[in-house]
Amino acid sequence: MKLQCDVEVVSRMLPTYGMKNRGKGARAVLSIGRHVDKTTQHHNIYLMICTAKDRTGSKYKLKENIETFFTRFVEEGKATVRLKEPAVDICLSKADANSLKNFLSAARLAHRGNDTDSLPLSTLTPVRARDVEKPKKKLTIVSKKDYPLTSNFPYSLEQLQVSYCKLSRVDMRMLSLKALRRLDLSNNNIKKLPDTIGDLGCLAELILHNNHLETFSEALCLSSLQRTLQHLDLSQNRLQALPPHFCQLRELINLKMDNNGLVWLPFRISHLSKLRFLSAAHNQLSLLPGDFRKLTLENLDLFGNPFAHPNPLDHTIQLTFPLTLQEMAARAVANLRIPYGPHLIPAHLCQDLELAKTCDCGCTCVNYYIKTAVSMNLHLVSHTVVLVDDMGGTDAPVQRHFCSLSCYSEFLDQCLQRGLR
Numbered sequence: 001m002k003l004q005c006d007v008e009v010v011s012r013m014l015p016t017y018g019m020k021n022r023g024k025g026a027r028a029v030l031s032i033g034r035h036v037d038k039t040t041q042h043h044n045i046y047l048m049i050c051t052a053k054d055r056t057g058s059k060y061k062l063k064e065n066i067e068t069f070f071t072r073f074v075e076e077g078k079a080t081v082r083l084k085e086p087a088v089d090i091c092l093s094k095a096d097a098n099s100l101k102n103f104l105s106a107a108r109l110a111h112r113g114n115d116t117d118s119l120p121l122s123t124l125t126p127v128r129a130r131d132v133e134k135p136k137k138k139l140t141i142v143s144k145k146d147y148p149l150t151s152n153f154p155y156s157l158e159q160l161q162v163s164y165c166k167l168s169r170v171d172m173r174m175l176s177l178k179a180l181r182r183l184d185l186s187n188n189n190i191k192k193l194p195d196t197i198g199d200l201g202c203l204a205e206l207i208l209h210n211n212h213l214e215t216f217s218e219a220l221c222l223s224s225l226q227r228t229l230q231h232l233d234l235s236q237n238r239l240q241a242l243p244p245h246f247c248q249l250r251e252l253i254n255l256k257m258d259n260n261g262l263v264w265l266p267f268r269i270s271h272l273s274k275l276r277f278l279s280a281a282h283n284q285l286s287l288l289p290g291d292f293r294k295l296t297l298e299n300l301d302l303f304g305n306p307f308a309h310p311n312p313l314d315h316t317i318q319l320t321f322p323l324t325l326q327e328m329a330a331r332a333v334a335n336l337r338i339p340y341g342p343h344l345i346p347a348h349l350c351q352d353l354e355l356a357k358t359c360d361c362g363c364t365c366v367n368y369y370i371k372t373a374v375s376m377n378l379h380l381v382s383h384t385v386v387l388v389d390d391m392g393g394t395d396a397p398v399q400r401h402f403c404s405l406s407c408y409s410e411f412l413d414q415c416l417q418r419g420l421r
Contacts, residue, residue, distance in 0.1 A: 005095035198223020
């Protein structure tokens, strides 16, 4: 039984001499195995701790020698084993949580001295230098022959790139890397992302360029990625749409979606208030959502989309007179900002409210409205704009919604006053 983690052995006698421990652990390999007791010549079970400075290791007897275990933070990879003799606390940190639990269970059995024959004991021998080296933070694999098939990824990784390995799915071993901040799976054959990627609580960058993705899970949009994800690259995939809750990823700063088959952008895109770099070139966008006008970008690239030439007089009327009771109630909830949820109203009504439109007058319309499109200069939302077409244009059509005939008429009057062409 072995465990790799950071270890600090603290003597409880230090305060007696007016001394303090240095408060910093060292990378170590802990082993539980049999060793001959020099005084009794009996085989007893010992805990051996090997570090880079002491690769031969220090041994501590376990049988009836553990005063207590401190395991409050075991899920964070931390625990302390307090020994009776010598009077030391063995503080463990930066361990894999599951491996730590198994190791502590083995230590308990060794302490009790019962059922020791079933313990997976190790040989207490000096460790190799590489076993106690500093935890690896970054790993790059760009060839299938270098891909680890029998060994795990280093638990301490913060940056992992696995490219050109012909992966058809995300390796579940990657999803146990709780410190991972950057995951680059570009240039593979991945068709679907597991929802458990959302359990990577530190993930800030996710690079999925040049794969075979057809969908982006709504579960990912509602996961812990809402609080951590800042850079997302979905370019060169097979996406045709993004889920309604995509804009819950409100920490996004850089979003790349080039070379897909997207026919529209997320309806609530203005909720991505921190977004500064947006690239959606070479898709199938014919117009932009109305919320697009509220973005504040530094760089925008929408080149190569089949944008339509808008005419404000071309419109779609989806109104009834009078409005349905459900529509009036939904508008009241949205306009008055009344709290709602599936515990108060049916789930499908919650979904309708999530996709509510905003009229020029500031009021909300849900399922009944007048819809048209107008041309907008993209420099109004971005400091730098890549040309929209080969003609050097920087205008694109933006969708507009109106809650009533009077609002639409007022809009047309404004267009005429500006000189509609």
